[in-house]
Amino acid sequence: MKIIFIRHGKPDTPKSGKLNTHEFHRWIAAxxxxxxxxxxxxxxxxxxxxxxxxxxxxxxxxxxxxxxxxLGVRDIARIDSIFREVELPYCTTSIPKLSPASWLILLRILWFLGLAANCESKATAMRRAATAGDLLHDKALANNTVLLVGHSIFNNFIGKQLKAKGWQGSASILSKYWEISEYEFIAP
Structure with missing residues (x-):
């Protein structure tokens, strides 16, 4: 049995200069x-x-x-919010102005350090990843090979949950667009 993660392709993101937190929140929505x-x-x-x-x-x-x-997929078996990327915290301060890339890095670091203002906490995201891992495991049992077209950090969280259940595979964060990570289950 295999579960394969592919990180999504490069989004056609809104072009912008430096943004305050309110502007960045709108940028994330776009x-x-x-x-x-x-x-x-x-x-x-x-x-x-x-x-x-x-x-x-x-x-x-x-x-x-x-x-x-x-990718040429004709039939998506399930489209589900449980597989969404982990959200970023939303701060209410309007200073400083940073580029979207700088905001992404800063807010992700703060999230990993425990700041979860207006978004799910790391503990909640890990519980969601455990549920997502169970769903993927069950699909793989029934269908042998499952593909999740997902997101960088949340795919990594699911991978950790799969490894805890005996799956073997990479634990690397899928940092590049279209990057692949494979997990295989070998019955004892």
Whole structure:
């Protein structure tokens, strides 16, 4: 049995300069609704791997579903918010102004350190990842090979849950678009 994670393709993100927190919150909302940048299609080897999977699952974010479509998936078995990326905290201060990339790094670090203002905590995200891992495990039992077209950090959290259940695979964070991580279950 295999569970394969593919990180979504590069979103066609809104272009902007430096933003305050309120502007960045709106930028994230636009990012979550964005289609992919079609000038950066999936590599052929990623398409080939996706085509070998019996079941395809996506988060409900547009970049996940659009990625599956660009991979040539004709039938997405499940589109579910349980597989969404971990949200970023939303601060109410309006200073300083930073680039979206700087906000992403800063807020993600703060989230890992425990700041969960207006979003789920790390503990809640890990519980969600355990539930998502159970769903993927059950799908793999029934279908042998499952593909999740998902997100960087949350895929990593699910991977940790799968490893705790006896799955073998990479525990690396999928930091590049279209990056693949595979987990295999070998019955004792």
């Amino acid at each position: 990012y979550n609704l964005a289609n992919l940048d079609t000038s950066q299609p999936p590599p052929e080897q990623v398409v080939a791997i996706a085509c070998q999977c019996n079941v395809v699952i996506c988060s409900d974010l547009r970049r996940s579903v659009h990625s599956a479509e660009l």
